[in-house]
Amino acid sequence: MKKKIFYILLFFSGISFAQESLAEVLKKHNKESIPYITVENASKQQNAVILDAREFSEYKTSHLQNALFVGYDNFNLKKTIKKLKSxxxxxxxxCSIGVRSEDIAEKLKKAGYTNIYNLYGGIFEWKNSDFPVYNPEGKETDSIHTFDKAWSKWLKKGIKIYD
Known part of the structure; x- marks a missing residue:
């Protein structure tokens, strides 16, 4: 009986998650302590440093051009600061949609960085908006690591890759 109740609750919680919009998910998981930047505005930034706050398996599947891998679970503030000019x-x-990236951006903000933005919708929104992503050889690819199947629903374009 307990198993049935568990599966019923799991089923209904999945439905509510499935019906949430990206804006609702970000509002639920983020504090909005870091200003968002849209993919359109980010694509026009020529002097910004782009930091990828996903895990290495995600980064090596694809990333934004010239993005520097900083990771999430093993993020190292001292190493990251060395990559920044001022x-x-x-x-x-x-990151994938903009949740982990807020955490990393907050650490930079606490370290005194004043011009930090969180990419709204992350690499998923970047790809959904038809901006290119690149593999480790620097070649354009359609493959995007989606972290897991639950988060993959936010990627509408491209090839979904899971570990």
Missing amino acids: KQQPVIVY
Whole structure:
């Protein structure tokens, strides 16, 4: 009986998650302590440093052009700071949809960086908006690591890759 109740609850919680919009998911998981930047505006930034706050398996599947891998689980603030020119330099942090990137951007903000943005919708929204992503050889690819199947629903374009 307990198993049936568990599966019923799991089923209904999945439905509510499936019906949430990206804006609702971000509002639910983020504090909005870091300003968002749209993919359109981010694509026009020429002097911004782009930081990828996903895990290495995600980054090596594909990433934004010239993005620097900083990771999430093993993020190292000291190593990241060495990659940045100044505390006023524009920095765009992204992940899959924009949840992990806010955490990493908050650490940079606490370290005194003042011009930090969280890419709204992350690499998924980037690809959904027809901007290119690149593999480790620097070649354009349609493959996007979607972290897991639950989050993959936010990727509407491209090839979904899972570990």
